[in-house]
Amino acid sequence: MSMFSKILIANRGEIAVRIIRACRELGIETVAIYSEADKEALHTEMADAAICIGPARSTDSYLNMQAILSAAIVTNAEAIHPGFGFLSENSLFATMCAECNITFIGPSEKTIDAMGNKIHARQLMKDAGVPVIxxxxxxxxxxxxxxxxxxxxxxxxxxxxxxxxxxxxxxxxxxxxxxxxxxxxxxxxxxxxxxxxxxxxxxIIFPARHIEVQILGDQLGNVIHLGERDCSLQRNNQKVLEEAPSVVIDDEQRTMLGEIAVKAGKAVNYESAGTIEFLRDPAGHFYFMEMNTRIQVEHPITEMITGIDIVKKQIKIAAGEPIGLQQNDIEFKGHSIECRINAENPAFNFAPSPGKIKTLLLPSGGLGLRVDSAMYSGVTIPPYYDSMIAKIIVHGEDRMDALMKMQRALGEFVSDGVITNVEFQMDLISHPNVLFGDYDTSFLQNTFLPEWQQSE
Incomplete structure (x- = not known):
């Protein structure tokens, strides 16, 4: 199979922009889809073509499989990249793509089904010798x-x-x-x-660290891992801040965990980018939690410590190319942190804050800083979708260097018109427990948030 000449991105927001950029660097034309609420969205301006697929409600637009496939067919797109969320882990959509002779950039519908049902996935991992809860x-x-x-x-x-x-x-x-x-x-x-x-x-494994391992698999049966990410800073099971590598894992454990993740990938003949999620108990034992058969929101921190463009790898693998890397080719350099900046009010139970962004100045400049965003001054954040404004990603020589860069970057973030969680993130990244890596999945909700609310 030769490389695609045109790809439709079945998503919106920063991930759509991220995929368009990867395609452009590969010399691939792109087609954006958008709802009526996203008419002025950045991804519609960046793509080579853009098609409105329905009203604001996601069920009528970004989840409308027939409309998306029709857009792909009418624009002669050879492949569809689903990003994350929406239809990214929908096996029916992957099947419909194949029936229309359009490549779904992701694993097969069989793999999505196998890992999408958590009961089935649990048994598959148990049979493969992967430790389960x-x-x-x-x-x-x-x-x-x-x-x-x-x-x-x-x-x-x-x-x-x-x-x-x-x-x-x-x-x-x-x-x-x-x-x-x-x-x-x-x-x-x-x-x-x-x-x-x-x-x-x-x-319940409690207290625990939420550790996930990024894997890549190709159509030739090769599977490798790109190290782990620590996603333990969560609120209501939603990730707030992630870092790579994890400070609680030594090199021996890292090798062991990577081997388990590769074993899990091979057990389901995994193709594309995927993530194996684990819980780590205080004694250092790891337990399989679930597998995400898509690109992750936090994939940039893995890209920063490995130098590997995961989205490009997804596209190349879908086109039939091998991963092109052996496990011993992967080097982990430095430390990376990602903060999710959302239009929400932490002081009022993180209530969404949609509206028009009058002024937006994203942090820029300086070694080791990356901002993934689809927002700009004058754009309106609609109330129908995820409230993310940007992902701030930093890379440092070591963890303290990365923490200081993140504090600097958060201090440069300026927005007017909507309320954001920037100050909340600044306080979180400055907390002694976070500075020393002494936290688990309960820390943000049970320790940091009550302290923060009292100080407000």
Whole structure:
């Protein structure tokens, strides 16, 4: 298969801009799609062509498979890059692309299905020798069954939707008396979000570090890893700040974890960029949590420490090219941190703050600074989608150098017209626990946020 001449980007915002830039560097023409609310969005201006595919609601536009495929066909696009979110992990869409003779830039629909159902993925990993969290071996259909398994593994436990993602259909249960209401509410939320209310149960690994490993797989069966990212700074299961590498992993553990991630990728014949997510307990044991069969929001920090353009690799692999790298070719240099800047008000429970950005000055200049954004002065942030304004990514010689660069970059960020979480991120990156790498998945919600709210 030869390299594509034209790719349609089935997404919006900064990831659409990111993909367009990668395509341009590869000499590939691009087609942007947009909803009526995104008529003036940056990705529509940057692409070689842009097509409106529907009204503002994502169900009528960015999730409208027929409209997106029609746009690809009418513009003679040979491939579709789904980015993240929306249709990026939708096996039906990948199948429909193939039926239209359009390449889906991502893993096969079979792999998406296998790893998209968390119960099936858990069993696949267990069979492949990948350590999994103690819990149910299949779907839990009744409250009585959930009670039996929870009693066996011990509280606290986590209820999760089999088809889950994005923090939906997840409930923490601290004791038996809380199980019934959480079981019913999680099933209801999962049904509404995914059309599937299948649940499973796992023991909570707490306190924990959320560690994920980036992998690349090609159509020739080669799989390599690009190291780990620490995504433990979260609020309501949503990542806020990420860094690579993790400060709690030594070289021996890093090698071991990478080998496990590669084993997981090979178990499902993985093609494209993917992420294996783990929880690490205080004793240093790792447990498989889930696999994301798409590019991740936080992929830039891996690019910064490896020098590898992951989006370009995705495109080349989809075109039939080999990864072109062996594991021993991968070198990890320095330290990288990413802060997600959103249009939200942390002082009011992070309420979204859509509206017109009157003035926007993004930090720029200086070695080791990158800003991924689709915003500009005068653009309106619509209320229908994710509220991200930008991702600030820094790379330093070591972790302290990266932390200082991030503090400097956050201090240069200027926006007028919408409320942002920049000050919140500045305070977070300056907290002693973060400075010393002493945090886990509970730190932001249970320690930092109450302290921060009292100081406001």
């Amino acid at each position: 103690p819990g149910s071996d299949g779907a839990i259909t009744t409250l009585e069954e959930a009670e039996q398994i929870a009693d066996a593994v011990g509280y606290p436990v986590m209820l999760k939707a089999a088809a889950g993602g994005g923090g939906k259909g997840i409930r923490k249960v601290l004791k038996r008396s809380e199980l019934e209401k959480n079981f019913l509410s999680a099933k209801s939320e999962a049904k509404a979000a995914f059309g599937d209310d299948s649940m499973y149960l796992e023991k």
